[in-house]
Amino acid sequence: VQDAASGQDPRSRQDEESQRCWKEEICRILGEIQAPLSPLLLRLCHWLLPKLLTRLFLSVQLHWGQLEMVLRAARTPEVPLVFLCSHQSQVDGLLLSFVLLSQGIGLPRVTVGAWPSPFLRSLLQRLGGIFLPSGMAQTLSNNDEGLPGAVLDAYIQEVLQSRQPLILFLEEPLASLQLADPARCWLLRVLRALRDGAVPDVLIVPVGIAYDVAP
Numbered sequence: 001v002q003d004a005a006s007g008q009d010p011r012s013r014q015d016e017e018s019q020r021c022w023k024e025e026i027c028r029i030l031g032e033i034q035a036p037l038s039p040l041l042l043r044l045c046h047w048l049l050p051k052l053l054t055r056l057f058l059s060v061q062l063h064w065g066q067l068e069m070v071l072r073a074a075r076t077p078e079v080p081l082v083f084l085c086s087h088q089s090q091v092d093g094l095l096l097s098f099v100l101l102s103q104g105i106g107l108p109r110v111t112v113g114a115w116p117s118p119f120l121r122s123l124l125q126r127l128g129g130i131f132l133p134s135g136m137a138q139t140l141s142n143n144d145e146g147l148p149g150a151v152l153d154a155y156i157q158e159v160l161q162s163r164q165p166l167i168l169f170l171e172e173p174l175a176s177l178q179l180a181d182p183a184r185c186w187l188l189r190v191l192r193a194l195r196d197g198a199v200p201d202v203l204i205v206p207v208g209i210a211y212d213v214a215p
Contacts, residue, residue, distance in 0.1 A: 022147075029151045032133040034109070035125035042107065045127055049098050056091070057211075067103065073203050074105045080160045080199060082190055083108070085207040087169040092209050097128060100165055108165035111186050113172060130155075132182055156189035157198040166190075167207075 053060060074081055085092065093110040101107050112121075112129040121131065133148040145152075159166055168190075170183045193199055 025147065026151055029133045029148050030155065032131060033152060033155055034130045035122065037107070037128060038126040041123070041126050042128075045094075046098070046101065049094060053095070053098075060095070062099065070205055071103060071105065073205065074165075076203060078163070078199070079201050079203050080163045081105070081165045081203050081205055082160075083165065083167045083205045083207050085167060085169050086209060087171050088209055088211055092169065093129065093167065095209065096167060096207065106163075106165055108167045109159050110167040111169055111182070113169075113182060132185060136185060152185075153189055153192055156186075157193045157196070160190070160193050160199045160202065 070081070073079075083096070085096065093112065097108055097110055107128050109130050110124075110128055112124055112131055114131075121129075125131070133152060136145065136148050136152065156166075168183060168186045169180075171178060171180050190202060194202060
């Protein structure tokens with residue numbers, strides 16, 4: 001992150017004012033990516049979500065053999081779990097987060113697509129949702145990701161090092177079955193963390209969610 005900041009302003013290593021400005025910009029970018037988790041909202045959501053699910057679905061079925069494999073993998077020391085998921089509905093993230101949390105795997109960080117409402121974005125961030133910073137939208141096909149890319153790299157490295165489960169959705173709901181540009185961006189961060197030695201390894205867990213009728 002420091003290299004990215006100094007690369008944009010050669011004086012930033014010597015100029016205290018520039019250093020302060022870059023720190024503020026880094027904090028702003030980080031605030032776009034995530035927000036502190038809210039224990040109150042998490043408890044409320046954990047109480048409300050089963051009631052919501054019973055209204056949306058007749059049943060939720062899990063493959064217990066595969067779940068046991070995930071539970072064993074979660075006990076692997078110093079190796080984080082990254083869930084690569086198909087994306088059928090906007091409730092996928094909530095549903096998968098609830099399953100992981102209820103099974104003792106932990107609250108995951110969930111990549112979320114663009115939400116037009118700032119209120120919804122803030123709410124999802126406090127429940128574990130993470131977003132691409134605004135500066136990344138114009139650089140998905142550009143090698144020069146600048147400071148937003150450097151902050152995102154550092155953030156994903158921190159998530160993986162702390163062994164928080166990470167959920168990446170590979171496509172957008174109701175879109176064609178191809179890897180979405182945001183998914184490429186998130187996957188690149190995981191690969192860079194491995195390449196740079198931030199974590200010794202990553203356990204990839206493919207996840208498929210299917211509905212009789214998508215909500």
